[in-house]
Amino acid sequence: MKLTVLGATGGIGQQVVRQAVADGDQVTAVVRDPGRLLVPAGPALDVARADVFDPAQLAPLIVGRDAVISALGVRRGDSATVCTDSARALVTAAREAGVRRILLVSASGAFVERKDDPLTRYVVKPLLGRFLATPFADTRAMESVIRASGLDWTLVRPPKLDDKPHTGRYRTGRDGVRGGYTVSRADVADALLTLASQPDAVGATITVAR
Numbered sequence: 622m623k624l625t626v627l628g629a630t631g632g633i634g635q636q637v638v639r640q641a642v643a644d645g646d647q648v649t650a651v652v653r654d655p656g657r658l659l660v661p662a663g664p665a666l667d668v669a670r671a672d673v674f675d676p677a678q679l680a681p682l683i684v685g686r687d688a689v690i691s692a693l694g695v696r697r698g699d700s701a702t703v704c705t706d707s708a709r710a711l712v713t714a715a716r717e718a719g720v721r722r723i724l725l726v727s728a729s730g731a732f733v734e735r736k737d738d739p740l741t742r743y744v745v746k747p748l749l750g751r752f753l754a755t756p757f758a759d760t761r762a763m764e765s766v767i768r769a770s771g772l773d774w775t776l777v778r779p780p781k782l783d784d785k786p787h788t789g790r791y792r793t794g795r796d797g798v799r800g801g802y803t804v805s806r807a808d809v810a811d812a813l814l815t816l817a818s819q820p821d822a823v824g825a826t827i828t829v830a831r
Contacts (some may be wrong), residue, residue: 622631622817625649625683626672627711628693630657632782633726636810640787642666645815649682656726673707681712687816689715689723692810693757704756704763712770722774722823724813727764729778729797729828731757735796736828764826775816779809780830787811794828801830 624641628634629650638660641648649667652658656666671678673693683689693707700706709723715723724728730749733742750757767774780802787807812829816822 622687623647623720624683624817625651625689627651627679627689627691627707628726630654631666631694632659632784632806633694633809633813634692635659636638636787636807637692637813641814646814649686651679651682674710676710676713676717679710680717682716683714683720686718686720688724689720690817691723692726692813694726701755702759702762704759705766708763708766712766712772712796715770715772717758722817723767723770724775724777724817725763725767726809726813727776727778727826728760728778729780729801729830731760732778734778734797734828736794736799737799738799739782741802746798762831764797775822775824777813778828779804779810779824780828782806782809790831792830794830795825796828796829801828805831808813 624646626634629638630652638648638650642665647665649669650658651669651671668789669682671741691711696705726822730746764776781802783805785805791804791808792801809829
């Protein structure tokens with residue numbers, strides 16, 4: 622596949638780039654600081670510096686791609702609407718470039734999901750909502766933008782992330798994963814790359830958890 626990855630220097634983004642290159646995909650990694658990308662250079666990897674909030678800069682980097690994967694998240698000092706603003710820019714750029722397939726990382730914690738167990742639904746997520754009110758509001762707004770885009774989208778919602786190794790052994794579910802409290806960034810990347818080529822994942826919100 623030919624892929625463009627936004628947020629390529631983040632924890633999930635690095636894993637997406639690394640795994641995609643290892644699988645033989647042609648990858649364009651969009652970054653703010655190329656020095657933070659730890660994936661070795663090679664013929665299958667192009668690194669492009671661009672403003673992810675500027676559709677005019679993004680569009681040339683996604684022309685002819687089979688899919689765009691956005692692993693953008695909130696970092697200290699970022700705007701309170703970083704996910705929403707970048708999603709709007711991606712939608713505009715994808716339309717201009719004629720690319721339909723987009724996948725974005727969301728967050729399970731920002732939503733009450735049907736398969737949540739009682740502890741998660743009534744204790745854990747309400748507490749998280751208090752401490753993470755601003756980023757969760759941004760996440761929900763981002764999902765609204767993507768759902769209204771008219772593109773072939775998939776939203777991937779992980780729970781608590783960790784840096785355990787890539788296993789490929791994880792569960793996925795629509796509207797939650799019962800008892801799924803954690804997942805590694807590497808396995809979220811695996812899920813994104815797998816879902817990118819699955820037609821039945823278009824228009825779906827997929828929770829990924831151990």
